[in-house]
Amino acid sequence: ETGVTQSPTHLIKTRGQQVTLRCSSQSGHNTVSWYQQALGQGPQFIFQYYREEENGRGNFPPRFSGLQFPNYSSELNVNALELDDSALYLCASSRPGEETQYFGPGTRLLVL
Amino acid sequence: AQSVTQLGSHVSVSEGALVLLRCNYSSSVPPYLFWYVQYPNQGLQLLLKYTSAATLVKGINGFEAEFKKSETSFHLTKPSAHMSDAAEYFCAVTPNYGGATNKLIFGTGTLLAVQP
Numbered sequence A: 001e002t003g004v005t006q007s008p009t010h011l012i013k014t015r016g017q018q019v020t021l022r023c024s025s026q027s028g029h030n031t032v033s034w035y036q037q038a039l040g041q042g043p044q045f046i047f048q049y050y051r052e053e054e055n056g057r058g059n060f061p062p063r064f065s066g067l068q069f070p071n072y073s074s075e076l077n078v079n080a081l082e083l084d085d086s087a088l089y090l091c092a093s094s095r096p097g098e099e100t101q102y103f104g105p106g107t108r109l110l111v112l
Numbered sequence B: 001a002q003s004v005t006q007l008g009s010h011v012s013v014s015e016g017a018l019v020l021l022r023c024n025y026s027s028s029v030p031p032y033l034f035w036y037v038q039y040p041n042q043g044l045q046l047l048l049k050y051t052s053a054a055t056l057v058k059g060i061n062g063f064e065a066e067f068k069k070s071e072t073s074f075h076l077t078k079p080s081a082h083m084s085d086a087a088e089y090f091c092a093v094t095p096n097y098g099g100a101t102n103k104l105i106f107g108t109g110t111l112l113a114v115q116p
Helices: none
Strands: A005-007 A009-011 A018-022 A032-039 A044-050 A052-058 A065-067 A073-076 A087-094 A105-110 B004-006 B009-012 B017-023 B025-028 B031-037 B042-049 B056-058 B066-067 B074-080 B087-096 B109-116
Touching: A005 A087, A009 A018, A018 A087, A018 A105, A018 B042, A032 A073, A044 A065, A065 B009, A073 A087, A073 B004, B004 B087, B017 B109, B031 B074, B042 B056, B042 B066, B042 B074, B074 B087
Parallel strands: A009 A105, B009 B109
Antiparallel strands: A005 A018, A018 A073, A032 A044, A032 A087, A044 A052, A065 A073, A087 A105, B004 B025, B017 B074, B031 B042, B031 B087, B056 B066, B066 B074, B087 B109
16 A cells, blocks of 8 residues: 655745645545644644645645645645745645544755 | 643653653544644644543554543543654544544644654
């Protein structure tokens, strides 16, 4: 069984640019959640997608947006990048009706 | 509202010694509780979870945790530390609404160092 995968692994952008991060969920998982982990901190919930609809959002501005596709893969888009957006972005997937989330390896974003 | 407090941002133990990482939670509804481990430059790996069945939960790599409702705690223990246990450990809580995936609320993490 293939686990959660994310791409790219690392990314460097400059302030004001836009970025798209990608996540492939684990087989049989239809729910995808995104988290931001700043250096030295615990992950913070950004939003969750279930059946291609946003299903909950954390305290992040609208310039953070996402998509989920029919195959349950997902994208996280961040517009107008700020220096504070530098972080590890984690994607997690879960099975229908299950509480456990399985995490991918993350994408490390550096904004200069 | 839910929250998690992990006491001790850094814990250092000797190889072979007991590992005890502390987690206290606050939840207005019955919780699910999790411990995840993060090795350097990697994502989060599930160690164990409490989902309202047995209060003593056994996980991977010899770790276990006990849910104590009266103390609102879910401390992680391992009888004998190995060098390979050096990593950052996160406690997380999510509401037990049953049949759904809800957002995880994480603590700030505890960095475990294992001395030879």
